[in-house]
Amino acid sequence: MDIIGIGYLGFETTQLDQWREYGPGIMGFQTVSAPATDPESLYFKVDDRRNRMAFHSGSIDRVTYIGWEAQNRLAFLDAVETFKNNGVNITFGDAELCELRGVKELIRFRDPVGYQHELFYAQKWTPRSFLPGRPHGGFICxxxxxxxxxxxxxxxxxxxxxxxxxxxxxxxxxxxxxxxxxxxxxxxxxxxxxxxxxxxxxxxxxxxxxxxxxxxxxxxxxxxxxxxxxxxxxxxxxxxxxxxxxxxxxxxxxxxxxxxxxxxxxxxxxxxxxxxxxxxxxxxxxxxxxxxxxxxxxxxxxxxxxxxxxx
Ligand SMILES: [Fe+2]
Missing domain, CATH: 3.10.180.10 (2,3-Dihydroxybiphenyl 1,2-Dioxygenase, domain 1)
Structure with a gap:
């Protein structure tokens, strides 16, 4: 599969208020507006992608999705075929989920241990749009x-x-x-x-x-x-x-x-x-x-x- 790397990560956290301070103040992440359908969550940008991390309030601190980036639409379609041919249970994200993640298309699947993954292509991006939460040279993605x-x-x-x-x-x-x-x-x-x-x-x-x-x-x-x-x-x-x-x-x-x-x-x-x-x-x-x-x-x-x- 033509995968570039981790495009984004999603977390559940019991500490959302602490993350609001710590993310920009210590790590230098940029807090961006949460999508209209997920207004309570906390979205961080670390480069020119719309967001790279999202923290959703919950009762457990854990990773809830790992978003892998396919190189492009054709690589995504190839990957879908490969998952199907190998009997992997995949579900397609609907328009609302794709908008939440800021991507054109995505599928969801679990690995054999049970961790939830996603594969997507074309995440929203604006060049020279990253403004760190504190003075910081930026993140290399x-x-x-x-x-x-x-x-x-x-x-x-x-x-x-x-x-x-x-x-x-x-x-x-x-x-x-x-x-x-x-x-x-x-x-x-x-x-x-x-x-x-x-x-x-x-x-x-x-x-x-x-x-x-x-x-x-x-x-x-x-x-x-x-x-x-x-x-x-x-x-x-x-x-x-x-x-x-x-x-x-x-x-x-x-x-x-x-x-x-x-x-x-x-x-x-x-x-x-x-x-x-x-x-x-x-x-x-x-x-x-x-x-x-x-x-x-x-x-x-x-x-x-x-x-x-x-x-
Ligand atoms: Fe490491």
Missing amino acids: DDRGLGHIVLMIPAKNPELDHFLLNIMGFQWYGSGAGKGQTSFYRSKLNNATSHDIAFGVAPGRMGIQHIGLFVDSVRDVGETYDLVKKHDHPLMMTLGQHTQDPHMSFYHFNPSGFAFETITELEPWQGDHFELNPEIMSTWGHEIVGPIVGPSVGMAEDLYPELFSSS
């Missing part, structure tokens, strides 16, 4: 998508691997450092970053471990770091550089209890000419100073009860 998401799954799942690699056509990146319990993938058309999505195993549990966002410069990482400390948002990992990526980043917890990794590229990603087997997670820094998973990770039946209801 464009040809690599919004960033990456790392989700927990209750058990190793070979069907998930098949779904991502053989149906969605993602590239395999590897297992990273550590115990080999995390699997990293990137979309077919993303050759700018090492991964778009990763799944880590946490027995019985689901939820977001972290989301990585690329900012314009070291200054944006540093200024975000200072604001996070000044406003007492807990850190997960200090500034550091992962072994496999020429990036500098740090991790802190946001109001929904998952971490944002704020990343700057020290140099362009080098590609992977062989499967990496790093001996250490980071070459410097990334001291783990908080829990490695936050309160956004919980028992699967608590986080996604709809997957367990008998009806």
Whole structure:
């Protein structure tokens, strides 16, 4: 499938008021008007797309949809055929849903674990329209998508691997450092970053471990770091550089209890000419100073009860 990367993300949150302050004030997101049919929700823009993240008020903090961007209409139609040929249950978004997301067309489907995904093409866009919520150099999305998401799954799942690699056509990146319990993938058309999505195993549990966002410069990482400390948002990992990526980043917890990794590229990603087997997670820094998973990770039946209801 000709997928560029993550186009947008949707969340349910118990902390909508905190997000209204934190999104623009700490992260530099731009708050944009919510669509008329969803006036209570909070929509953030981080580049020239109409919006990249939406927070909907609810009783659980969790990701409720991951919107993958097909390159264009033809790529979308090809993907629809591929899902159908593989027996994947897809539903088409109606005009109201497409308007909410700001896209021309979309389909919805779940992965074998149960996470809800969408695939769309043609998200609304206005060049030079991004105005950060605070002084900020901007976020790098464009040809690599919004960033990456790392989700927990209750058990190793070979069907998930098949779904991502053989149906969605993602590239395999590897297992990273550590115990080999995390699997990293990137979309077919993303050759700018090492991964778009990763799944880590946490027995019985689901939820977001972290989301990585690329900012314009070291200054944006540093200024975000200072604001996070000044406003007492807990850190997960200090500034550091992962072994496999020429990036500098740090991790802190946001109001929904998952971490944002704020990343700057020290140099362009080098590609992977062989499967990496790093001996250490980071070459410097990334001291783990908080829990490695936050309160956004919980028992699967608590986080996604709809997957367990008998009806
Ligand atoms: Fe990351």
